Amino acid sequence: MTSTETRDITPGKARERFRAGLSVPTAGWASGYAQANxxxxxxxxxxxxxxxxxxxxxxxxxxxxxDAGAWTTxxxxxxxxxxxxxxxxxxxxxxxxxxxTDVLAHWRDxxxxxxxxxxxxxxxxxxxxxxxxxxxxxxxxxxxxxxDRPCRPAGRLRGPMVVSMRPVPPAHLEAAIxxxxxxxxxxxSPVHCGDPAGLGIADxxxxxxxxxxxxxxxxxxxxxACGVTPQAAVTASRPPFALTHAPGRMFLTDARDEQYRVx
Amino acid sequence: MTSTETRDITPGKARERFRAGLSVPTAGWASGYAQANxxxxxxxxxxxxxxxxxxxxxxxxxxxxxDAGAWTTxxxxxxxxxxxxxxxxxxxxxxxxxxxTDVLAHWRDxxxxxxxxxxxxxxxxxxxxxxxxxxxxxxxxxxxxxxDRPCRPAGRLRGPMVVSMRPVPPAHLEAAIxxxxxxxxxxxSPVHCGDPAGLGIADxxxxxxxxxxxxxxxxxxxxxACGVTPQAAVTASRPPFALTHAPGRMFLTDARDEQYRVx
Numbered sequence: 001m002t003s004t005e006t007r008d009i010t011p012g013k014a015r016e017r018f019r020a021g022l023s024v025p026t027a028g029w030a031s032g033y034a035q036a037n038x039x040x041x042x043x044x045x046x047x048x049x050x051x052x053x054x055x056x057x058x059x060x061x062x063x064x065x066x067d068a069g070a071w072t073t074x075x076x077x078x079x080x081x082x083x084x085x086x087x088x089x090x091x092x093x094x095x096x097x098x099x100x101t102d103v104l105a106h107w108r109d110x111x112x113x114x115x116x117x118x119x120x121x122x123x124x125x126x127x128x129x130x131x132x133x134x135x136x137x138x139x140x141x142x143x144x145x146x147x148d149r150p151c152r153p154a155g156r157l158r159g160p161m162v163v164s165m166r167p168v169p170p171a172h173l174e175a176a177i178x179x180x181x182x183x184x185x186x187x188x189s190p191v192h193c194g195d196p197a198g199l200g201i202a203d204x205x206x207x208x209x210x211x212x213x214x215x216x217x218x219x220x221x222x223x224x225a226c227g228v229t230p231q232a233a234v235t236a237s238r239p240p241f242a243l244t245h246a247p248g249r250m251f252l253t254d255a256r257d258e259q260y261r262v263x
Numbered sequence: 264m265t266s267t268e269t270r271d272i273t274p275g276k277a278r279e280r281f282r283a284g285l286s287v288p289t290a291g292w293a294s295g296y297a298q299a300n301x302x303x304x305x306x307x308x309x310x311x312x313x314x315x316x317x318x319x320x321x322x323x324x325x326x327x328x329x330d331a332g333a334w335t336t337x338x339x340x341x342x343x344x345x346x347x348x349x350x351x352x353x354x355x356x357x358x359x360x361x362x363x364t365d366v367l368a369h370w371r372d373x374x375x376x377x378x379x380x381x382x383x384x385x386x387x388x389x390x391x392x393x394x395x396x397x398x399x400x401x402x403x404x405x406x407x408x409x410x411d412r413p414c415r416p417a418g419r420l421r422g423p424m425v426v427s428m429r430p431v432p433p434a435h436l437e438a439a440i441x442x443x444x445x446x447x448x449x450x451x452s453p454v455h456c457g458d459p460a461g462l463g464i465a466d467x468x469x470x471x472x473x474x475x476x477x478x479x480x481x482x483x484x485x486x487x488a489c490g491v492t493p494q495a496a497v498t499a500s501r502p503p504f505a506l507t508h509a510p511g512r513m514f515l516t517d518a519r520d521e522q523y524r525v526x
Contacts, residue, residue, distance in 0.1 A: 047310040054325050062317050181526035263444035
């Protein structure tokens with residue numbers, strides 16, 4: 001598919017393709033619709049996870065929480081959270097044990113699924129404001145990094161904040177900050193601009209997740225809190241079981257970006 | 264105390280007075296500092312309450328959640344949630360059984376306390392933008408009403424949305440909407456403007472909580488979601504036990520209003 005086709009596809013059609021097995025990063029897909037991170041944990045870990053999200057609202061803004069065992073969400077009527085993402089990760093005791101394209105074989109009746117806002121959602125607003133999106137131009141997944149900034153713990157859950165990074169030309173920095181700030185449900189304003197060492201990131205060329213992205217000489221690296229943060233908490237805190245999306249391969253909702261804009 | 268004295272008092276000094284027994288509505292107090300609604304429930308109801316808040320973010324934007332039994336919060340170091348509010352309400356099985364000025368005798372080791380954003384917090388921004396605040400001018404508590412709009416249920420919790428109402432002159436309506444929208448953590452933009460029947464409110468002169476407030480002839484009633492909503496959920500859902508603030512008599516935090524402004 002061309003970038004125009006993926007941009008103009010409806011979320012429902014995109015989910016159909018992912019359900020059929022297509023496994024690609026979703027940046028730039030279904031422009032105008034909110035994308036979401038997924039993490040599902042056993043019910044007896046759900047309070048810790050919800051509290052972790054409440055205490056860390058920039059990396060973990062919650063868009064929806066399912067009732068235990070349910071694989072549906074009002075954010076996308078008819079969608080199946082077990083099959084409709086491009087790729088999943090399966091975790092046992094904090095270890096990644098599988099990366100399948102559906103989790104039908106791994107689903108449990110006690111799983112509570114959290115859908116967490118994704119920065120791909122504000123990229124439409126950034127593009128509309130003239131901010132270039134290097135990773136989309138280059139057909140790559142966004143770069144993501146584990147930082148040295150700890151999240152506020154909640155119950156048994158702790159771990160570092162993960163960020164996504166976009167190189168932004170100085171002339172577009174104000175627009176990038178302003179437009180993302182108006183969408184706090186999808187991470188809001190950046191957590192850091194400039195020197196990656198400020199977040200304990202040694203080398204932008206070696207992201208922990210996603211792809212390295214080429215910057216123009218004057219670009220400033222801009223870092224937003226990232227919904228992969230719960231996966232870092234799974235690694236650090238070792239709950240007995242968890243399912244997540246694979247980084248950059250998100251759940252496409254039917255909710256419009258605009259719905260999350262505060263003003 | 265004069266209105267200037269209450270406006271300029273620090274939150275810490277205000278909490279001292281409330282701890283000593285002063286019981287007054289806190290609108291207009293400690294200008295520039297965030298105020299919060301309180302609801303504390305037994306730990307086995309905490310997940311339902313946190314999920315209820317997540318599913319109803321306009322009435323129930325969570326600012327902090329304590330660990331079970333703790334009466335402290337990072338929002339106001341040194342404060343005691345059991346004594347530092349002007350007045351409390353004590354609930355058993357959905358019935359109001361007491362309205363004391365402290366809850367030392369009612370506190371339990373399994374209580375989880377939720378601090379929820381309060382619309383008094385955006386009144387500073389409204390005033391700075393020139394929006395008159397009739398209830399503050401008139402030295403009254405804000406008017407609050409139970410609406411016919413149901414909250415999205417969560418587990419065992421359900422109930423109607425409660426709103427606060429401020430009469431706003433038409434020329435100031437845009438500023439009132441814009442300024443409050445930028446503070447989603449303290450209820451954000453209004454949920455309704457104009458005819459109270461749109462929310463099932465029969466008579467603005469008979470609020471369910473707080474005081475009636477005099478409007479000027481051209482004023483438009485503007486309704487914001489209200490942090491008394493969890494108390495309506497307590498009434499409707501009858502958890503075995505709950506502690507809350509008394510409507511309009513809030514917890515004064517040391518957090519600056521600005522901290523919750525998104526842009």
